[in-house]
Amino acid sequence: MPSGIVLSNGHTWKQQRRFGAVTMRNLGLGKKGMEHQIEEEAQQLVEIFARAKGQPLDPLLPITNAVSSLICVLSFGYRFSLEDEEFQQMMEAVDFLLKFGGSFCHAVTEVFPRLMKRLPGPHQKALFSAAMVLSFTKREIEKHKEQQSFHEPRDFIDFYLLQIEKSKGDPNSTYDEDNLAECILDLFIAGTETTATSLQWALLLMVAYSDIQEKVHREIAGVFGSSHAICYQDRHKLPFTNAVVHEVLRAKFMLPVGIPRRSVKDVNMQGFTIPKNTIVITDLRSVLLDPEQWETPEEFNPHHFLDKDGHFVAREEFLPFGAGARMCLGEQMAKMELFLFFSNLLKVFRFQLPEGVKELRKEPVMGLTFHPHPYKLCAVPRTGLS
Ligand code: HEM
Structure with a gap:
């Protein structure tokens, strides 16, 4: 057992x-x-x-x-x-x-x-x-x-x-x-790998979309200047930054499917019968890239999590942590880690390609988990910031 x-x-x-x-x-x-x-x-x-x-x-x-x-x-x-x-x-x-x-x-x-x-x-x-x-x-x-x-x-x-x-x-x-x-x-x-891979994707995407990176930095610098270390509560003052973190988890989900589970009884779901003892694997990808739910499912677009006034909006279809009784136990911790690591890094550094490198590969290495191809970046300190 x-x-x-x-x-x-x-x-x-x-x-x-x-x-x-x-x-x-x-x-x-x-x-x-x-x-x-x-x-x-x-x-x-x-x-x-x-x-x-x-x-x-x-x-x-x-x-x-x-x-x-x-x-x-x-x-x-x-x-x-x-x-x-x-x-x-x-x-x-x-x-x-x-x-x-x-x-x-x-x-x-x-x-x-x-x-x-x-x-x-x-x-x-x-x-x-x-x-x-x-x-x-x-x-x-x-x-x-x-x-x-x-x-x-x-x-x-x-x-x-x-x-x-x-x-x-x-x-x-x-x-x-x-x-x-x-x-x-x-x-x-x-x-470990789940959270680390998501942050790796976040930095890669900031290099690839430098306009989004600048917008995140401007939002942070505009609210806090240079001195303040960002805390989790501050996400409410940083809706764009928060939206970027959520969009990374949506667009670059590292777990395309949930952990296989077995039904403990006969279940009727939307007209389908799932008999007792059936192995059920949730297709998280089908939700995170659902063209009926997301405006531009295949694109990295933080506006998926913003309303027309720029306020952060939580989305029901945002399920990188699964759903139901067996959903991720560490969701809160992972969100806290990603927001705090990401915002504190973006506050201090400009992330850019190393000299001579034209672009980073944005497609994932496909396996049980979807992670980025190994890459290097330059974290250039922004002048005047601590
Ligand atoms: C970005 C980071 C993370 C992602 C995307 C993620 C995603 C997931 C997913 C999709 C599942 C399976 C849900 C299912 O089978 O329906 C899961 C399960 C789980 N996760 Fe996470 N996870 C993350 C971080 C964490 C962290 C930081 C912890 C703990 C410190 C954690 C602990 C767990 C545990 C214990 C389960 C099994 C829950 C159960 O079987 O009842 N995860 N996670």
Whole structure:
């Protein structure tokens, strides 16, 4: 029986998901919470980009490190130094698991787990990688238990250990340390590449559409000048910037389909019968590019999220995070990260092509996920801004 959140089902999923949602909310709110951590991480990212002094740089590694550090803060309560060897090994393991997920070998391993355990192949490295992340997480759980920090919970592990305490004696409880470790593995796998890829797309599109980039910068500079570090609440004062972030998630969705699920009962939907036990895969692409809903579905057009007076409008058809009971658990966190990283970077830098490069490829590398071809850009500091 799969544990954690992403692949679990039934009672286990219900409990872990509900706990995860409440805890993400508890950790996300307020100045001391995740929001403040994301603001700090955004400033660190600005510093890393500034160190390149306008020379060509591949943004993938700094962005991935920033996003992974935030999952560490959420799960363990602190970020690792980027030079930390154990952290780097863990990131490599997560990266491998993501690449392995959805491959043919992965499918065979899911169907014949016992047989595959004995055979050589890339699944052995995947099993090793998952075991490594789980054992790293278990060591963190032990540290939290020793420090007894769950009496004043500050991170996912603290809240979970408290929940285990509260549920002692409840025969229906699925809260245990194995499930906790799986939940954290899920947060790393579901929350790292998704967010990092979206920000990579955002910067690429700003280079490709320099008029939109200038408009974003002018909006930010007009509202805040040079001194103010932007916080999430500020999105209400920056409707164009907010619309650009949403349009990146729509036009350059990185997950064309949702995670395959199985119907638990016969369902009748718009005249179609979906029998019990049918595998259902949501086609997110069909919604995000629906020509009946979006004015220019194939074009990158931030006006999809603006009314005629330039106010931000939320759209029902905006479903990059899926819909229903199994929709993304990290939507709020991802939106916060993308808005804060993007706006703080655009405030300080002009992103442009390296000398001699004519244009960046805008079509995605097609796979289980849609990500950009590797690219380099120049982050040129805007004069007079801190
Ligand atoms: C731009 C960033 C992100 C995108 C586009 C995204 C998108 C998605 C999608 C499409 C699903 C599947 C929904 C379905 O099957 O119907 C999903 C599930 C999930 N996501 Fe995200 N996600 C993002 C970031 C995050 C982050 C930052 C976290 C956590 C820190 C996260 C945690 C999860 C979890 C735990 C699930 C499984 C939910 C369940 O099975 O109940 N995601 N996400």
